[in-house]
Amino acid sequence: AQDKKIIAVSIPAATHGWTGGVVYHAEQAEKEIEAAFPNIDVIVKTSPSAEAQVSALEDLSAAQKLDALVILPFTSEELTGPVQTVKEGGTFIAVVDRGLTDPAIQDLYVAGDNIAVGANTAKWLAEKLGNEGKIVVLRGIPTVIDDERIQGFTDVIKGTNIEILDIQYANWNQDEAFTLMQDYLAKYPQIDAVWANDDDMLLGVLEAVKQSGRTEIKYALGGNGMKDVIEMVMAGDPVTPISTPYPPSMIKSAIYMTAAQFSGQAPMRGSFKLDAPLITPENAEQFYFPDSPF
Amino acid sequence: MTSTTTNIARAEAPRRFRWADAGPFLALALVVLIGVVMNSSFMTGTNIANVVTRSAFIAIIAVGATFVISSGCLDLSVGSMMAFVTGIMILTMNRLEPSLGANAIFAGALVGLVVGALCGLANGLIVTLGKIEPFIATLGTMGIFRALITWMSDGGSIPIDRALRDPYRPVYFGNVLGVPLPVVITLIVVLAGAFLLYRTKYGRRCMAAGSNSEVARFSGVSVARVRTLAFVIQGLCVAIAAICYIPRLGAATPTTGQLWELQVITAVVIGGTLLRGGKARIWGTVAGALILEVIANLMVLSNMVSEYLVAAVQGVIIILAMLAHRFIR
Amino acid sequence: MTSTTTNIARAEAPRRFRWADAGPFLALALVVLIGVVMNSSFMTGTNIANVVTRSAFIAIIAVGATFVISSGCLDLSVGSMMAFVTGIMILTMNRLEPSLGANAIFAGALVGLVVGALCGLANGLIVTLGKIEPFIATLGTMGIFRALITWMSDGGSIPIDRALRDPYRPVYFGNVLGVPLPVVITLIVVLAGAFLLYRTKYGRRCMAAGSNSEVARFSGVSVARVRTLAFVIQGLCVAIAAICYIPRLGAATPTTGQLWELQVITAVVIGGTLLRGGKARIWGTVAGALILEVIANLMVLSNMVSEYLVAAVQGVIIILAMLAHRFIR
Amino acid sequence: MTMAAILPSAPAQPAAPAALVVPALQAEALGKTYGAITVLSDVTLDILPGEVHAIIGENGAGKSTLMKLLSGYVAPTEGQIALAGQQVAFADAVAAEAAGVVLVHQEILLAPDLTVAENLFLGRELTRGPMVDDRAMNRRTAEVLASIGAHCHPRDRVGGLPLAQRQLVQIARALLEPRRVVIFDEPTAVLANDEVAALLNVVRGLRSQGVAVLYISHRLDEVEALADRITVLRDGRKIGTWPAAGLSQRRMAELMVGRELDMLYPHKRPPATAEPLLQIEGLSVDHGAVEASLSVRPGEVLGIGGMIGSGRTELFEGLMGLRPSHAARIALAGKPVSDRTVRGWQAAGLVYLTEDRKGKGLLLDESLATNLTLQALDSLHPGPALDRRGELRALEQAVAEYDIRVRALDLNAGQLSGGNQQKLLLAKVMLTDPSVVIIDEPTRGIDIGNKSQIYDFIDRLVRAGKAVIVISSELPELVGLSDRVLVMRGGRITAELTGDEISEHSVVYAATSGEGQSAAPAEEGGGDPDDKHHHQHRPG
Ligand SMILES: Nc1ncnc2c1ncn2[C@@H]1O[C@H](COP(=O)(O)OP(=O)(O)OP(=O)(O)O)[C@@H](O)[C@H]1O
Ligand SMILES: Nc1ncnc2c1ncn2[C@@H]1O[C@H](COP(=O)(O)OP(=O)(O)OP(=O)(O)O)[C@@H](O)[C@H]1O
Numbered sequence A: 001a002q003d004k005k006i007i008a009v010s011i012p013a014a015t016h017g018w019t020g021g022v023v024y025h026a027e028q029a030e031k032e033i034e035a036a037f038p039n040i041d042v043i044v045k046t047s048p049s050a051e052a053q054v055s056a057l058e059d060l061s062a063a064q065k066l067d068a069l070v071i072l073p074f075t076s077e078e079l080t081g082p083v084q085t086v087k088e089g090g091t092f093i094a095v096v097d098r099g100l101t102d103p104a105i106q107d108l109y110v111a112g113d114n115i116a117v118g119a120n121t122a123k124w125l126a127e128k129l130g131n132e133g134k135i136v137v138l139r140g141i142p143t144v145i146d147d148e149r150i151q152g153f154t155d156v157i158k159g160t161n162i163e164i165l166d167i168q169y170a171n172w173n174q175d176e177a178f179t180l181m182q183d184y185l186a187k188y189p190q191i192d193a194v195w196a197n198d199d200d201m202l203l204g205v206l207e208a209v210k211q212s213g214r215t216e217i218k219y220a221l222g223g224n225g226m227k228d229v230i231e232m233v234m235a236g237d238p239v240t241p242i243s244t245p246y247p248p249s250m251i252k253s254a255i256y257m258t259a260a261q262f263s264g265q266a267p268m269r270g271s272f273k274l275d276a277p278l279i280t281p282e283n284a285e286q287f288y289f290p291d292s293p294f
Numbered sequence B, C: 001m002t003s004t005t006t007n008i009a010r011a012e013a014p015r016r017f018r019w020a021d022a023g024p025f026l027a028l029a030l031v032v033l034i035g036v037v038m039n040s041s042f043m044t045g046t047n048i049a050n051v052v053t054r055s056a057f058i059a060i061i062a063v064g065a066t067f068v069i070s071s072g073c074l075d076l077s078v079g080s081m082m083a084f085v086t087g088i089m090i091l092t093m094n095r096l097e098p099s100l101g102a103n104a105i106f107a108g109a110l111v112g113l114v115v116g117a118l119c120g121l122a123n124g125l126i127v128t129l130g131k132i133e134p135f136i137a138t139l140g141t142m143g144i145f146r147a148l149i150t151w152m153s154d155g156g157s158i159p160i161d162r163a164l165r166d167p168y169r170p171v172y173f174g175n176v177l178g179v180p181l182p183v184v185i186t187l188i189v190v191l192a193g194a195f196l197l198y199r200t201k202y203g204r205r206c207m208a209a210g211s212n213s214e215v216a217r218f219s220g221v222s223v224a225r226v227r228t229l230a231f232v233i234q235g236l237c238v239a240i241a242a243i244c245y246i247p248r249l250g251a252a253t254p255t256t257g258q259l260w261e262l263q264v265i266t267a268v269v270i271g272g273t274l275l276r277g278g279k280a281r282i283w284g285t286v287a288g289a290l291i292l293e294v295i296a297n298l299m300v301l302s303n304m305v306s307e308y309l310v311a312a313v314q315g316v317i318i319i320l321a322m323l324a325h326r327f328i329r
Numbered sequence D: 001m002t003m004a005a006i007l008p009s010a011p012a013q014p015a016a017p018a019a020l021v022v023p024a025l026q027a028e029a030l031g032k033t034y035g036a037i038t039v040l041s042d043v044t045l046d047i048l049p050g051e052v053h054a055i056i057g058e059n060g061a062g063k064s065t066l067m068k069l070l071s072g073y074v075a076p077t078e079g080q081i082a083l084a085g086q087q088v089a090f091a092d093a094v095a096a097e098a099a100g101v102v103l104v105h106q107e108i109l110l111a112p113d114l115t116v117a118e119n120l121f122l123g124r125e126l127t128r129g130p131m132v133d134d135r136a137m138n139r140r141t142a143e144v145l146a147s148i149g150a151h152c153h154p155r156d157r158v159g160g161l162p163l164a165q166r167q168l169v170q171i172a173r174a175l176l177e178p179r180r181v182v183i184f185d186e187p188t189a190v191l192a193n194d195e196v197a198a199l200l201n202v203v204r205g206l207r208s209q210g211v212a213v214l215y216i217s218h219r220l221d222e223v224e225a226l227a228d229r230i231t232v233l234r235d236g237r238k239i240g241t242w243p244a245a246g247l248s249q250r251r252m253a254e255l256m257v258g259r260e261l262d263m264l265y266p267h268k269r270p271p272a273t274a275e276p277l278l279q280i281e282g283l284s285v286d287h288g289a290v291e292a293s294l295s296v297r298p299g300e301v302l303g304i305g306g307m308i309g310s311g312r313t314e315l316f317e318g319l320m321g322l323r324p325s326h327a328a329r330i331a332l333a334g335k336p337v338s339d340r341t342v343r344g345w346q347a348a349g350l351v352y353l354t355e356d357r358k359g360k361g362l363l364l365d366e367s368l369a370t371n372l373t374l375q376a377l378d379s380l381h382p383g384p385a386l387d388r389r390g391e392l393r394a395l396e397q398a399v400a401e402y403d404i405r406v407r408a409l410d411l412n413a414g415q416l417s418g419g420n421q422q423k424l425l426l427a428k429v430m431l432t433d434p435s436v437v438i439i440d441e442p443t444r445g446i447d448i449g450n451k452s453q454i455y456d457f458i459d460r461l462v463r464a465g466k467a468v469i470v471i472s473s474e475l476p477e478l479v480g481l482s483d484r485v486l487v488m489r490g491g492r493i494t495a496e497l498t499g500d501e502i503s504e505h506s507v508v509y510a511a512t513s514g515e516g517q518s519a520a521p522a523e524e525g526g527g528d529p530d531d532k533h534h535h536q537h538r539p540g
């Protein structure tokens, strides 16, 4: 076991749908890679907070020499220092989704683009609404991802005549989204479209709209490419005809890319940006993973 | 033994009205009044129906919590337990649907009640036999239930079978003579709870255990049994809430019921039940649950508060409501 | 009055050793033993240093909580308060850096202490003057502090100025004669806490207020003042924890310190302090904080548990540790 | 009794002695009402420095209330208080204490988690620099404890002490500093002879130092032995003040009750011969009793005597399964008992009445009916639901039968006077219709008029073929009631006295012999200890 190469994977704990997907794909990658490459040991660790993630990094690197670290940081600022410390021990660093504040630390960066998630949705919506109308927005837990998506979205909307009636937190929670949407519906007699910045919340929104029987709502959009929502897109749902991918499987790609160098290939370095193209009925098939929990 | 006749005459005198007991209801009236003044959408039928229906979950669970708290304990695990029971119920219903059809809902509900009761029993036994501070014991089981639902759902969600959605829907969205079904269920639970707490031997013993467990012990009350049973009742209430909850969104996720324990305890305490046990106010608990839901509703309806500060304003209003009914006496 | 002399002799008799008091330390020994058996990396110097250093935050805050709890109250707001104080400190330091340079750290720390004390004072006054159940009052302020940090950071994060990072780093990463600085600070806080609680009038009165507030009042102890001061001490401890925390993560976010309140209370109760007040075990509290941190560490080091189930195993271990030290007597 | 000699003969007028001495404390037309209930009205009273002024009266007469008014615990609704001639209005008990007026409560008021010394010095801790000086406080505590004959340790946790010790701690707390006025509210209700004697000496000591002492007791022998003047309260009003000299116990009782009293103790019954109802062999209780064996027959009153800390309470709490214990053999009516819990015993027909009514007996914040029926819920309500009317009927019946003096039936138990709480507790336990009754301190705090009722009650039980075990620290009671007496010492049963062997002297001797403590103090407590008849029948 001594000569095994160790790849540590540090990700957020499965506290809601998307992070649940991340954990799922990371564990899948672990199983597949360990089966395929007996000289590689993948260790997946989840942490419920930035604080705990820093602790996990300390623990992992104190317990063994890490050959590589694949990390999906809770936040950029808070994890930059600790990851740098790990790198100083000679570890290959792969960062997923949120880049560190000092990009020099990252040997490999598989970037999600949260701003694009918001911006692409907003562009599509603006076009469909003809740059007019009233919309409401549900946001997640106050974190960087949420902030970036909202920023991407609102920046685009500002350039149109669309009015954002309200933005409130629903904590990426279906249930809270349902409640919040009920209240939006009670408050605003005319809503042309809804954007929940995550598909988990979208499910709650749709349920509330269905209950209200209101028909003026032309679009209810989410993001992240949750499989239930992609099914809706595939079925050509008129209210939710699109989603944006933000596949939790990006963690799997990063683990594979990192593992490659230990299976005889040259180390992959550099930045790989995942785009956030719209998922439409035409291309939905390729974003659909029926076995994923997300 | 002469002085008795005058005393007997007084025995029939009606109980005096106490302002302190009316506190939660006055506080509720106050927030409703604020709602009416602040926002015209507040008093619409749909909005009121939504708010009242939504408060059903917290109210039902809080009825159970009233038992646990008045017996001198505390249960932090209710939110997680709710998610866990929901998960088990959905899995059961999905499994049984092919053979039982829509009847799988009943079977699943039954299984849910049993599982809820067992979860409560586990809490109760850890606290009473294990002699562990309820705060710690139920914090432990809170982690356990939450982890189990996360594991059962692989961190994703456990949706109910499509075939069951429609027959199950009315349990949350339906109504009886215009009264939403969850409200009817809440009323039944509250009435049953009030009967059990105020009108039965068990309720009496529950209060005695919370009021002074030594006196209860010396009076032949098995404090451990009473408390264990309170936890079981709590588990049953959680299961009933879960039964109403499933048709609302049709899925259990690792976030289901998150932080509900705090809301539940808040509702109970706002309602006038003493956190240290011995005094229970079931109807106050219901008022407490409504107050919380109305405040949350007002936060969305009003435009005055930055989205970032909603939690702050909610906190301030809760404190003010408590202050108000403290100084109204 | 012949028996005077014998009684006086008894007054000097040594304190008996009580197994129950040793409970938390035995439980700590137990989890450490489990660690040693389970994982060879556990007992390495670096790992132990890491774990002990990390437990500083919870330990320091829990020292304050020991005061609050033993005086008969409870503070649920510590986690949010920690985030809020951290935010204020970073903002202050960033603002002052251009003029003061590295000295901005001292200024910021001072501001942090003042703000922490004021937050604690607010909690204390709401509880004592407002006569609101501490659970509710601090649940309210928990929401308020959390909302304030969310608002201050616009839902994002407040990073510390790069120029301050390096001079500030040693406060978490440095050491004195090989002992990590946060551990030194924790020791100072614990010693000060133990002195205050066990050796001063204030500590005595704190326990009296928690044991029986009526008796304390009749004895001329101002229960309200004692409790308010306990909350202020809690606020100061939160600020001290925040001072150590900033160099570790370098930013305040709306999720900083989330759920710490539960960890803190767990540490205090595992340590042997009674949740109903009147009995305080400062050193036990420290053992409690270490137990929690060791368990979390073992979860990371060992590979036996599915990542979904970590919380469950943690819950089980906490309950088992409590059971063990309950039945060891 | 020098002071009494100066006083004019009965009934003394409050203003009269002022010419000679300035009263330490004066009450002027004091009154107290709770809502619509008047518990005290128009009481005028003075206490002189260096006198022991006894207050006597029936249960619920308002004695404790008056004491609370005088010591700042409760504010009067009418009237004034003067301290050394100066009008005062105490803001609270702390202010009264600062002015030198201290009250020893009828009910224990101590912080259970703190040690004895910590309780004594709470709010006035001794310090050295910033630190509390535990050494000095423990030393001083040990001195005060020794001076009143308490045997607990300054560092004992108060919550773990037996009731009597807690009472002594409370007394010690009052005596820690020099006082101008010390008020004792039934300090001896839970004390045994030795401790009573020591306390009476303490009170005499205070008197000789010029302290004014107000003293409430239902033990009229104590009052007779101690008091210089006696004030009688009835139904919240003052009947009058008399010099103690020349007021016999019998006359005191008549003044209190307002009618003639006859026999106090019932005639003894013929010796019981039936098979024992309860048999205990080799019962040991942790921290309490060692290898105790006893039995009681139907138709018999078994008395249990002993000093404080002899383990009587522990023995029976252990028997009830309320403390860890183990026994070789326990049988009730010939059948071995397996379920040794309060509930199991109750089902088998045995109940235990605790000595600690506040801590273990009554839910002070609950209604009278709730308290009364708590133990008998199962027999009172056959189904799961409560029959509230039935409860109310039971309450009315209990109020009549046990003469519980309440001014309204919707009070909480905590609002009853001490003696009436005791009666409620007795009623509560008897509601289960037991065949064996164990009563720990049956007449704790009960007035003389009601005492004989309770004795009659016990007599009737026994004559009906039941068995009663009475644990009592009041020797006359033990002697007057019991057919047989077991005496405990150091957790063991050391003597069995039957028939004519039963006397105060023999009990005291058995309880103390071999410990090097003299039995002498008993004489100071109750007059002539050997004269049984004196106690069994009131002369006249
Ligand atoms: N808070 C209260 N509310 C209503 N009534 C009260 C309250 N406190 C006391 N009482 C009533 O005042 C009366 C006098 O009580 P008090 O305790 O002074 O009697 P006491 O003379 O000390 O009797 P005992 O000998 O039994 O101790 C009682 O009838 C009691 O029920
Ligand atoms: N929890 C306890 N732990 C240790 N010792 C105890 C405990 N409770 C009581 N004791 C001791 O047990 C002995 C018996 O005490 P107890 O006062 O009950 O006897 P008693 O004869 O009933 O006296 P009383 O006149 O007070 O009723 C005493 O020495 C007491 O200190």
Ligand SMILES: [Mg+2]
Binding pocket: D063, D064, D065, D106, D185, D417, D418, D419
């Ligand atoms: Mg009294």
Ligand SMILES: [Mg+2]
Binding pocket: D162, D312, D313, D314, D355, D440
């Ligand atoms: Mg006793």
